[in-house]
Amino acid sequence: MQLIEHPVVIGGGPVGLVLALSLQQAGVPVTVLEAQAPGAMYGDGRALALSFGTRQVLEQLQVWSMLADAVTAIETIHVSQQKGLGRTVLKAQEHQLPALGYVVSYGVLMRALDARLAQLTTGIKLHYEAPVTDLQVHASAADIVYTAADGQRHSLSTPLAVVADGGRSLEAIPGLQRDTKHYGHDALVGLVQTELPHRQVAYERFTPRGPMALLPNGDQFSLVWTGEQAYIDEIAALDDAAFLHALHAAFGDRVGRFLHAGKRFRFPLKLSKLEQTFAAHCVVIGNAAQTMHPVAGQGFNVGIRDAVALAENVASTASHEWGADHRLLAYQASRQRDTGRGLQFTDFLVNVFSNDLIGVGVLRGAGLGMLSMLPMARRFLVEKMSYGR
Ligand SMILES: Cc1cc2nc3c(=O)[nH]c(=O)nc-3n(C[C@H](O)[C@H](O)[C@H](O)COP(=O)(O)OP(=O)(O)OC[C@H]3O[C@@H](n4cnc5c(N)ncnc54)[C@H](O)[C@@H]3O)c2cc1C
Structure with missing residues (x-):
């Protein structure tokens, strides 16, 4: 020993x-x-979305300078839900931050x-x-x-x-x-190319099947698509053309058509x-x-x-x-x-934004609507995402 x-x-x-x-x-x-x-x-x-607080730690450890060219700043976060009203948009500028987060693989x-x-x-x-x-x-x-x-x-x-x-x-x-609580959900992740450029916007979209996100990463988006394992099995088995079509149907038109998908990886949640x-x-x-x-x-x-x-x-x-x-x-x-x-x-x-119970959709629509009007709630969300406070 x-x-x-x-x-x-x-x-x-x-x-x-x-x-x-x-x-x-x-x-x-x-x-x-x-x-x-x-x-x-x-x-x-x-893709990891690094908070502003994490950036500060990596700067202090002299790691950030080696990453700076490879990270993509998130300047806007757009939150919406499928089949529902209400959305909210958070902007770094409004909160006097250089960015709301940074995406890196x-x-x-x-x-x-x-x-x-x-x-x-x-x-x-x-x-x-x-x-x-x-x-x-x-x-x-x-x-x-x-x-x-x-x-x-x-x-x-x-x-x-x-x-x-x-x-x-x-x-x-x-x-x-x-x-341990198993959600019975998996995440499918990978890079996707879209018709419209990302303009530093990260999209978080809540669907009844589970949340999905598109994070700006270089000149592409990193996709995180979550849902029940059986549903992710179906999506994972699709050929590229059918996959891009299904993604468009689930995500909507905000970034135009989905043109290309890279290798897909899966993680249990x-x-x-x-x-x-x-x-x-x-x-x-x-x-x-x-x-x-x-x-x-x-x-x-x-x-x-x-x-x-x-x-x-x-x-x-x-x-x-x-x-x-x-x-x-x-x-x-x-x-x-x-x-x-x-x-x-x-x-x-996950619980509030990813189920299809009657009434919950209305509630979360109202939640997102209110969030866009209440500066204090928006600041809370930004601080939680940026620093974990
Ligand atoms: C799809 C997905 C998306 C995510 N997105 C985000 C995000 O946007 N932002 C975010 O903050 N987090 C995100 N996460 C979470 C993030 O990936 C983890 O929090 C992070 O990787 C944890 O780092 P870690 O070093 O604790 O563990 P790990 O990254 O798991 O590293 C553990 C290390 O330990 C080594 N190891 C394992 N067993 C042994 C052993 N017996 N002996 C020696 N070495 C061992 C492994 O080889 C590995 O190198 C995401 C996770 C998933 C699955």
């Missing part, structure tokens, strides 16, 4: 890497264990984070192709087992294990209770959260701690705020207290409100 005296992060996805960079910047050494090979995620075309973000890591010569040890296969927590340390690229098994003992595996592999952490996010010498962050529906583009933004808050917590803790219960409790308390609101907000949007 190798004794490590600093935090070990399990998972080098975007949240794990933001944590590693934040710790490095604060002078705390860190080891990251990532299951996949370098660059394995560069082709992931899922997951793979492009990973490439920029890796590029920043490559510039750093000290502080971060990153092991690729090193999947963690076991995590045990004790009163004095957390023990981690991983398999290295050469197939050898290694054991580490650390004062603080941070689980940032996206909730993909280490589901069961002793003592932590996970609550669920809401999942840990009641408690820490155990002895172990803490869970990012999607591993809370997974939300992508309807409001909150998941990564909440995850990045986890990473920043944890880095601040660790940096302000004496090293002999890393992983101590009272410090992890303080971290959890600092994140509860933001995470809880993110989960509630997205779940609310």
Whole structure:
């Protein structure tokens, strides 16, 4: 068993890497264990809508400058519903913001984070192709087992294990209770080309089958089309021409005809959260701690705020207290409100805006109509989307 005296992060996805960079910047050494090979995620075309607050974090970590050419600013958000009245339009200008958010593909973000890591010569040890296969927590340390690229098994003992595996592999952490609600919905995502240019407008459209979004990404749109699995099965099986036709029927005429669709990817949708996010010498962050529906583009933004808050917590803790219960409790308390609101907000949007009950359509039409008239409600929505406040 190798004794490590600093935090070990399990998972080098975007949240794990933001944590590693934040710790490095604060002078705390860190080891990251990532299951996949370098660059394995560069082709992931899922579009992430980064909030303005996330931009500020990436600027501070000197990652933003590497991304700036590849992000598309959202200057307007247009929210509407199919078969219903009411719509609302939010504009960055009205809220004195340079943008309401920024769209970037997951793979492009990973490439920029890796590029920043490559510039750093000290502080971060990153092991690729090193999947963690076991995590045990004790009163004095957390023990981690991983398999290295050469197939050898290694054991580490650390004062603080941070689980940032996206909730993909280490589901069961002793003592932590996970609550999961399966929506029974999938998201189909991919790039689409439209007849009209996007002019920096993001469209969020609520249909009785589920929300769909078109996010401006480069000179195309990134589509997120959600619905019941059987419905997404049907859409996914369509050839390109039929798919573009179905998309036009569901989305309407706002961006003209849909001309071309790129490769389509699918993700199952669920809401999942840990009641408690820490155990002895172990803490869970990012999607591993809370997974939300992508309807409001909150998941990564909440995850990045986890990473920043944890880095601040660790940096302000004496090293002999890393992983101590009272410090992890303080971290959890600092994140509860933001995470809880993110989960509630997205779940609310899915429930209210995605069902076909009589009356609900009228209600949400009225809701959207009112939102366009009430400056305070609009500011709330903009601040929620931009900063998570
Ligand atoms: C369709 C869709 C659209 C989305 N849109 C948005 C959006 O617009 N805005 C937004 O904020 N969020 C969005 N999200 C959510 C966003 O993708 C996640 O919140 C974000 O990826 C979470 O990052 P993470 O680092 O916590 O987890 P992940 O991205 O899942 O990364 C986890 C990492 O851990 C590694 N790993 C897994 N198991 C192990 C192991 N045992 N050992 C070592 N390493 C391991 C994986 O290889 C991976 O690199 C969307 C999600 C979906 C599905």
